[in-house]
């Protein structure tokens with residue numbers, strides 16, 4: 001793939017638009033940021049953009065969810081990480097932002113508000129349409145170049161991802177460049193197959209991704225935990241529906257049809273951990289009651305998954321296997337990550353949650369590739385062309401020819 005790299009670019013004195021992804025897990029009770037992995041990562045890109053006027057933008061959460069919030073605490077966190085002022089502007093395309101940009105000096109950094117507060121940033125559109133979005137029309141006259149570093153949003157064809165790159169040189173940020181470097185060979189080798197370990201919560205997205213990975217011939221086996229695992233347990237009717245906390249009938253239907261279509265591809269938990277008197281209690285599936293709530297995989301399942309890991313050459317893991325924020329229910333996630341770190345398999349981990357746990361366990365260095373991207377990474381591994389990477393490729397072709 002062809003990209004304009006920051007490594008040989010001098011963007012001094014330019015006004016730069018940096019589209020990153022600092023969409024972070026948010027505590028639903030006090031709305032604080034739970035995990036700063038993505039902020040830490042993007043700080044490295046920002047450090048490379050020193051002597052310019054830097055306008056940073058990202059989305060946070062999804063419309064209707066409790067994590068769909070403003071970005072002021074992201075600016076505070078970035079300022080702390082960089083030891084430089086990152087000024088938050090509670091606006092995206094209004095007169096306040098324009099005035100702020102016009103008054104910037106080299107070395108200044110602005111963080112715009114949550115891009116998804118603009119309706120158009122919640123819908124997919126072609127680059128040609130994105131050029132005419134409010135965001136790109138209003139702000140592009142003030143920018144000389146853009147830097148695209150939102151690898152974890154590279155599967156979304158949103159104006160901030162594909163629009164600016166039509167009008168100005170688009171450079172790859174260090175995250176995007178690192179991901180492409182680490183994964184390009186794998187993506188371009190269609191014979192490479194994975195044992196996938198899927199956990200986490202974004203259920204409809206995960207279901208689509210599994211289907212895509214299987215259709216792309218990439219999957220040997222899929223080991224399931226977390227809420228996605230509960231969806232499959234619900235679909236297999238081995239435990240009472242209420243114990244899974246899954247009420248999305250469509251997802252259960254999709255999981256059921258995947259189990260019917262590909263019976264050999266899925267390995268479900270055979271025992272689980274439920275909460276009794278606020279403590280972890282492990283049960284075989286047949287013993288789970290309607291009043292139980294499943295929060296983790298159990299010891300037999302951990303052992304079974306570990307044996308699968310022993311036989312795998314390549315592993316892709318996304319999302320925690322249980323409610324890891326609660327000490328009682330982090331065992332499954334921790335044990336499997338430990339096993340992966342000490343196995344011979346080439347492992348790719350996906351998503352901020354796993355990256356944070358690996359950091360806590362000091363295991364990052366023992367993993368082949370740790371990515372904070374989730375859905376985008378899965379789509380990349382299927383071999384799909386991602387809008388952000390296409391935008392970078394087109395820009396490199398356009399500007400290298402001049």
Ligand code: 3PG
Nearest residue numbers: 021023062152153374375
């Ligand atoms: C992610 O966390 O996967 C990215 O930030 C993309 O978010 P989205 O799935 O809401 O588009």
